[in-house]
Amino acid sequence: xxxxxxxxxxxxxxxxxxxxxxxxxxxxxxxxxxxxxxxxxxxxxxxxxxxxxxxxxxxxxxxxxxxxxxxxxxxxxxxxxxxxxxxxxxxxxxxxxxxxxxxxxxxxxxxxxxxxxxxxxxxxxxxxxxxxxxxxxxxxxxxxxxxxxx
Amino acid sequence: xxxxxxxxxxxxxxxxxxxxxxxxxxxxxxxxxxxxxxxxxxxxxxxxxxxxxxxxxxxxxxxxxxxxxxxxxxxxxxxxxxxxxxxxxxxxxxxxxxxxxxxxxxxxxxxxxxxxxxxxxxxxxxxxxxxxxxxxxxxxxxxxxxxxxx
DNA sequence: GATGAAACTAGGTTGTG
DNA sequence: CACAACCTAGTTTCATC
Numbered sequence: 082x083x084x085x086x087x088x089x090x091x092x093x094x095x096x097x098x099x100x101x102x103x104x105x106x107x108x109x110x111x112x113x114x115x116x117x118x119x120x121x122x123x124x125x126x127x128x129x130x131x132x133x134x135x136x137x138x139x140x141x142x143x144x145x146x147x148x149x150x151x152x153x154x155x156x157x158x159x160x161x162x163x164x165x166x167x168x169x170x171x172x173x174x175x176x177x178x179x180x181x182x183x184x185x186x187x188x189x190x191x192x193x194x195x196x197x198x199x200x201x202x203x204x205x206x207x208x209x210x211x212x213x214x215x216x217x218x219x220x221x222x223x224x225x226x227x228x229x230x231x
Numbered sequence: 232x233x234x235x236x237x238x239x240x241x242x243x244x245x246x247x248x249x250x251x252x253x254x255x256x257x258x259x260x261x262x263x264x265x266x267x268x269x270x271x272x273x274x275x276x277x278x279x280x281x282x283x284x285x286x287x288x289x290x291x292x293x294x295x296x297x298x299x300x301x302x303x304x305x306x307x308x309x310x311x312x313x314x315x316x317x318x319x320x321x322x323x324x325x326x327x328x329x330x331x332x333x334x335x336x337x338x339x340x341x342x343x344x345x346x347x348x349x350x351x352x353x354x355x356x357x358x359x360x361x362x363x364x365x366x367x368x369x370x371x372x373x374x375x376x377x378x379x380x381x
Numbered sequence: 382g383a384t385g386a387a388a389c390t391a392g393g394t395t396g397t398g
Numbered sequence: 399c400a401c402a403a404c405c406t407a408g409t410t411t412c413a414t415c
Contacts, residue, residue, distance in 0.1 A: 087290075090285060090290070094282050094283045094285065096281060097248060097282050098281045100392060100393085101392075102392070110399080110400095127285065129285065130247075131247035131248045131281060131284065132247050133244045133278055133280075134280045135244065135279065135375075136279055139275075147297070147325075147334055158367075158370060162371060165370065166371060169376040170376075171371060172374070173369075173372045174370040174371040175295070175367070175368065176366070176367040177366055178367060179364045179365070181364070214327045214331070214334065215327060215329070217327055218308050218326045220308055220311055221312060221321060222323045225290065251407080251409095252406095252408095260384080260385090263386090263408090264385075266408075
C-alpha cells in the first residue's frame with residue numbers, strides 16, 4: 082500500500098474498466114506490474130470489487146429517504162442487519178450514536194413505493210419508531226478521496 | 232430498456248469487469264450484442280460509468296458521520312452544492328424535506344479529522360447550524376436492486 | 382433493426398531475467 | 399519490475415432473420 086497503489090486505486094475508482102496499460106501509463110508502471118498490484122489489492126480486500134454506476138432515475142428509483150430507526154429493547158447490530166437485509170429498498174444502513182439506533186437509506190420508485198417500504202420497515206421486529214427524511218435532490222455523490230489525512 | 236438490458240445492468244453492477252461473453256452467457260445473447268447494448272446504455276446515460284469498490288478502512292477513512300445542515304436565509308441547491316464540493320470529506324449531500332435543509336455524508340480518517348471537517352463545514356457561508364450523527368458501524372451498503380416495483 | 386458468426390485488433394496473463 | 403510470448407477478450411464487419 083504505497084503511493085503507487087493509491088494512484089492505481091484512484092484510476093480504478095475513476096474508471097473500473099481502464100486497461101492495465103492505461104493505468105500503467107498514468108502511474109509510471111508497466112501493465113503486468115499494475116495487474117500484479119491490482120490482484121494483491123483485491124486479495125488483501127482493499128479493493129472489494131468493481132461495479133457499474135447506474136442512474137437511479139433511469140431505472141425508476143427516483144425517490145430516496147433517510148430514516149432514523151429507533152429500536153426497542155436490546156438489539157445487536159447483527160440482528161438489525163439481518164432484519165433489514167431482506168428489504169430491497171434498503172441501500173445502506175448504519176448503527177449510529179445519538180438518539181436513533183440506526184440510519185437507513187431507502188431508495189424507491191415513487192412516494193407510494195417509499196410509503197410501502199416504510200411500512201415494511203416499521204413492521205420489522207423490535208422497530209419502535211422511525212423518523213423519515215425525504216430526499217428532494219442529490220447534490221453530490223462521490224467516492225471518498227483516496228489518501229486523505231490521517 | 233427491456234428486460235435483457237436490466238439483466239445486463241445487474242451483471243455489470245455485480246462485476247463491472249465481467250467479460251461481454253460472460254454476460255451474454257447469463258442473459259442469453261452473444262458478446263457483440265451485449266457490447267452494443269452496453270454502449271447504448273452508456274450513451275443514453277442509464278449507465279454512468281464503472282468504478283472500483285474500495286474498503287474505506289483500508290484507505291484510512293474509517294470514521295463516518297451524517298450531518299443535518301440548517302442554512303440561514305435563502306440558499307439555492309446549486310449554491311449548497313458548490314459550497315460543499317471543495318470539502319474532500321463530503322462523500323454525498325442531499326437537499327431534504329423536514330427540519331434540516333440538507334443531509335451531508337462525511338467520511339474522515341479519525342474522530343479528530345471528522346472534527347476538523349465539521350469545523351470547515353460549519354464555516355461554509357450561510358450554514359446556520361449542524362446536527363451530527365456519528366456512524367458506529369456499517370450494517371449494509373449495496374447498489375439499488377434493479378427493476379423494482381414502479 | 383437487431384442478432385450471430387467470423388476475422389482482426391488489443392489487452393490480459395504468465396514466465397523469465 | 400520490465401520484457402516477451404502466449405492466450406483470451408474486445409471490436410468491427412458482414413450476412414442473416
